[in-house]
Amino acid sequence: MGLSLWNLSSTTDFGESDFRIYWSATYLLSRGQNPYDIEAIKTVQQTQTHGISNDTIMAWNPPFLFLFLLPLAWLPFVAAKFAWLVVNLLIIITAGILLIDLYLHRSSPKVKLAFLIFAIGFPAAITGLYMGQVTFLVFWGLVACMALIKKEQWFWAGTALILTTIKPHIVVLAVLYLLVYMAYQRRQFKGWSGLVVAGIVGLGILLLFRSDLISNLVGETSVASGRWATSTIGGLLSYLEITEAARFLILLFVPIPFYLARHPEKFSMEFSVALLTLITVPTTIFGWSYDQTILLIPIAQVFSWLADSKYRLAMIAFILCVTIANYVQRVLPINEVYYVWFPLLWWIIFGLAWRGSTSFKPQLTSSHA
Numbered sequence: 001m002g003l004s005l006w007n008l009s010s011t012t013d014f015g016e017s018d019f020r021i022y023w024s025a026t027y028l029l030s031r032g033q034n035p036y037d038i039e040a041i042k043t044v045q046q047t048q049t050h051g052i053s054n055d056t057i058m059a060w061n062p063p064f065l066f067l068f069l070l071p072l073a074w075l076p077f078v079a080a081k082f083a084w085l086v087v088n089l090l091i092i093i094t095a096g097i098l099l100i101d102l103y104l105h106r107s108s109p110k111v112k113l114a115f116l117i118f119a120i121g122f123p124a125a126i127t128g129l130y131m132g133q134v135t136f137l138v139f140w141g142l143v144a145c146m147a148l149i150k151k152e153q154w155f156w157a158g159t160a161l162i163l164t165t166i167k168p169h170i171v172v173l174a175v176l177y178l179l180v181y182m183a184y185q186r187r188q189f190k191g192w193s194g195l196v197v198a199g200i201v202g203l204g205i206l207l208l209f210r211s212d213l214i215s216n217l218v219g220e221t222s223v224a225s226g227r228w229a230t231s232t233i234g235g236l237l238s239y240l241e242i243t244e245a246a247r248f249l250i251l252l253f254v255p256i257p258f259y260l261a262r263h264p265e266k267f268s269m270e271f272s273v274a275l276l277t278l279i280t281v282p283t284t285i286f287g288w289s290y291d292q293t294i295l296l297i298p299i300a301q302v303f304s305w306l307a308d309s310k311y312r313l314a315m316i317a318f319i320l321c322v323t324i325a326n327y328v329q330r331v332l333p334i335n336e337v338y339y340v341w342f343p344l345l346w347w348i349i350f351g352l353a354w355r356g357s358t359s360f361k362p363q364l365t366s367s368h369a
Contacts, residue, residue: 005082006082008085010081010082014130015082015088016081019084019133021045022061022132023049023069023072023073023080023084024044024045025041026069026073027044027073028040029066029073029206029209030073030209032209032210034210035063035066035213036217049077062165062217063203063214063217064162064163064165064166064199065137067202067205067206069134072084081132084132088128088133089120091137092119092120092125092136093116093120094140095136095144096119096120096296100300101147102270103270103300103301103303107307111303111306111307115300118299118303118323122296122299123330124289124291124292124293125293127290133290135170135294136293137163138164138166138171141164142171142175142277142294145164149181149191150269154182155193158182158191158193158194158196161191161195161198162202167291170284170287170294171277172284173256173257174257174273174276174277174297176254176257177257177273178273179191179195180257180261180262181261181264184261184262184264185264229335229336230288230337231282231288231289231336231337232281232283232284232286233282233283234247234249234283234286235286235287235336236337247285247286249283250279250284252283253276256275256276256279271301274297274301275298277294277297277298278295278343278350281295281343289339289342295342298346298350302315302319302346302349302350302353305354306357308357309353310357311352315349315352315356318349322346326339326342
């Protein structure tokens, strides 16, 4: 297995396109240079990775991304790419196992195995692996936070949320909910403390490599484009030149995390995070099709409902058709904005699975708590 992955990584472009940018930026920081300097990134790509990505692309992420990639910056690019592929695969598998424990603990072994296989073969996840994406870190941080909360390890749950700062826009509603939920649950500000401590320690480490990293980040935001045509409702409407206002559609949903967190007796943490993740993916300011990997959280909730659904076979057929269509779309040269249909169809699947479950009740508190 390891040898096959090494051959795949070292002899093909698999896991390379976006990782080349992340690795180049981290390489600069590890040498005390500005990781947000586009020209410097291009130079590193030419000299160290023997290739170059699109001139306008750089690591637009907040600096905590570099904290988790620093160990790879001292490896040759090919070895680092292989290591990152292995890490991403492990993230998907371990996050899938955690989701099984959170949502499918009462399901049969067959259902659990089916979900894990589905997660590994999820179209967005495969795309993310191919590109060497960092979305998996955000995905794992959100899932790990929930798992740690279930174990009442509040401090470490908050610490895990530091991973979500790498791409906060794709999990903003769920993270907001978890922070409010922590505060309401017996005033468990230990979770907030964990996030703050992780932030301070992480920032301290980064500043040891480059003391003016924050000013570099501010300079980046002043030149970053905010009009990317991505697979969100706002991105699609902007691309079609209908309106720019829809980019901020997610603001309409900000009250929901507060409502859900204040009523844990009605809405379980698992259900709330699944629902908020599902809402966020197509309504956030921008988000790429591979960021849809985090839909595996609400999909785990759907799998749990299907176990006793009156329409189980029909729903499974529907899910398979949607997944196959998504795979076909990824093979064709289709504009990124037209992937927005995928999370919107999962809205429908989520609603039908919830309503069709024989255990449907107004109260959704998990018995696993």
